[in-house]
Amino acid sequence: MATVVASEMTDPGGPGSSAAAARRTPRRARSMYPGWFYLPAAVIYAVLFLVPTVASFYYSLTRWTLFESEFIGLDNFVQFFSEPSLLTGLRNTVVYAVVTSGLKVVLGFALGLLLTSQIVARGYLRSVVFFPVLVSTIGVGLTFQALLDPTTGLVNTALGTVGVDGPGWLTDPRLALLSVALVDVWKGVGLATVIYIAGFVSIPAEFREAARVDGAGPLSMVRHIMLPLARPATVTVVLLSLIGGLRSFDLVWAMTRGGPGFTSDVIASVIYKQYQAGFYGLSTAGNVVLFLLVTVIVLPLSVALNRKEVEL
Incomplete structure (x- = not known):
């Protein structure tokens, strides 16, 4: 009897073996x-x-x-869409999201290439690029509000020393939203750069070596190797930047409060103004509109970007 039991325990296919136990155990129970x-x-x-x-x-x-x-x-939604500032806020939100996400992709890609090459003080430069990401958004907004002041700001003062009459960065209706968007890019491009650095580092060295053997120059290397194989990083940067741009509020409010007039208002700032005025149901409807807007734009874009395969 002992001999039989020992043989079953040592036999790989016997009833006492781990393989047999695995076959008897349901897949869900092996979680x-x-x-x-x-x-x-x-x-x-x-x-x-x-x-x-x-x-x-x-x-x-x-x-x-x-x-x-x-x-x-649906009265709140009817009233919300009849607000004169809503169309301005909706247009500004889309423009802001497209400008910020596009610039973050381009600059993040370029900085990622630079900071993965063999340059002096590469680690220090990576820290410098990423540092604005760690700074408070409200702090960045208030700082640049002072720097971009048309009369006492450091930017226009510096331009005045070389004979250039600086514009009203935050007071000119044509420049206010773009100025805030550029500050947003300055603050957020570090995260895009880190994502691209991770993407470039994960590319096998064999691809680049094969391209060099075939005589590929720097531009061909970027176009046919780095850009296609960094596609997952690009998708990540696009989606994160687009979501952040569509939901932007704190930087816009800290720098312009939607002004001058309603020229730099985004949907989130319109909603906040409704809250301030005590229209809680109306502003809640605005939040639902913003949620649906982000979902309708980002979800199909995410599916489309992740469906395409990398082609070398």
Whole structure:
């Protein structure tokens, strides 16, 4: 009997072997963690995201205060879209998101190439490029508000020393939104650069060596090797920058508060102004509009970008 048991335990295909046990064990039971391990994360996700989202959709259909609410259907949405500042805010939001995301992709790609090449003080320069990402957005906004002041700002003062009459960066309706967008790019390009650096470092050296053997120059190397193989990094930068641009508020509010007039208003600042005025249901409807806008733009774009394959 002992001999039989020992043979079963040592036999790779016997009933006592681990292979046999694995065949008898259902696939779901072999999961690394029990199902209830996921329960805390699910509860946190539901409390912090699902419940507020559902509540926002409900309260966007009501006229509410802290103590009571009245169901009014789609009246908030009708009123929100009849606001004269909404179309301006919607246009500015799209322009702001496209400009900031486009510049972050281009500059992040260029800086990523530079900071993965053999240059002096490469580590220090990487820290310098990434440092603005760590600075408070409100602090950056207030600092550049002072620097871009048309009369006392350092930028126009420096331009005046060389005989150039500096414009009203934040007071000219034609320049206010673009000025804020450029500050946003300055602050956020460091993150795009780090993502591109990670993408470039992950490219196998064999591809570049093969391209050099075939006589590829620097431009051909960038066009046919670095750019296609860094596609995942590009997709990440585009999506993150676009989402951030569509949801932008803090930098715009710190620098211009949507002015002059409504020329630099974005949807988030229009919503905030409705909150300030006490129209809570109306501003909640604006939040739902912003949520749907981000979803409608980013979700199909994400699917389209991730569907394409890299072609060398």
